[in-house]
Structure formats: structure tokens, C-alpha cells
Amino acid sequence: MTEAWLLLDERDLRVVAGNPNGRMDLNLPRPKSVETIPDPKAELTEKLALASGLSGRRLAKFRQRFPEHRRQLLDRINPAGPICDVPSWNSFNEDLLAGLQQAAG
Numbered sequence: 001m002t003e004a005w006l007l008l009d010e011r012d013l014r015v016v017a018g019n020p021n022g023r024m025d026l027n028l029p030r031p032k033s034v035e036t037i038p039d040p041k042a043e044l045t046e047k048l049a050l051a052s053g054l055s056g057r058r059l060a061k062f063r064q065r066f067p068e069h070r071r072q073l074l075d076r077i078n079p080a081g082p083i084c085d086v087p088s089w090n091s092f093n094e095d096l097l098a099g100l101q102q103a104a105g
Helices: 010-016 031-036 040-052 056-064 066-076 087-104
Strands: none
Touching: 010 040, 010 066, 031 087, 040 056, 040 066
16 A cells, blocks of 8 residues: 555655656546555556656666665655545554554553
């Protein structure tokens, strides 16, 4: 599910892809439907490749860096951004807060 969460911020995708001023339409999913994507990892890989604007050998090398790109996107998640409209994100936060409160207890 983590990769699905990373499909929500177009600006971050473009920055991490190394093409912050790109104009190609990424056709990103809406927050409320992002959890219905059958293979979010493949979708994220494709959106990053598209956002990069690369082709050929450069694109092949770019695709090999997917784990690093995913890490960068995770670091950039805005917890108050569009991800707030994703039910699994809200559940994750509720569970995390409950666990922290129990540990502090």
C-alpha cells in the first residue's frame, strides 16, 4: 500500500524523477481511489519513468534506481496533504497513535 500513497503528489514525483518542470500529463489517481490500483508498485514505477521524460538507455538506468526514488518519495510525504483522504493512511495513523499512547501508558 505504501507505493499507492506515493502516487498522490505530482510535484514530488516530478522532483524525485529529476524533471520538476515537466509538463507531461501523469494522470495520477485521486486519493480516494488510489487503494484500488491492482499493482501500485508497477504504477509508481511507470509514473516516475513518465515524469522523468527520459528514454532509451537513460530511462533503463533511471528505472534501476527505483528503490532510491521510493525512499525519497517516502521522505517527502506531506502528512497534511492529499494523503489525508486515503482511508488506509488514516487507519495507519490511528493505529500508530494508539500504540504510542499505550507505550507511554
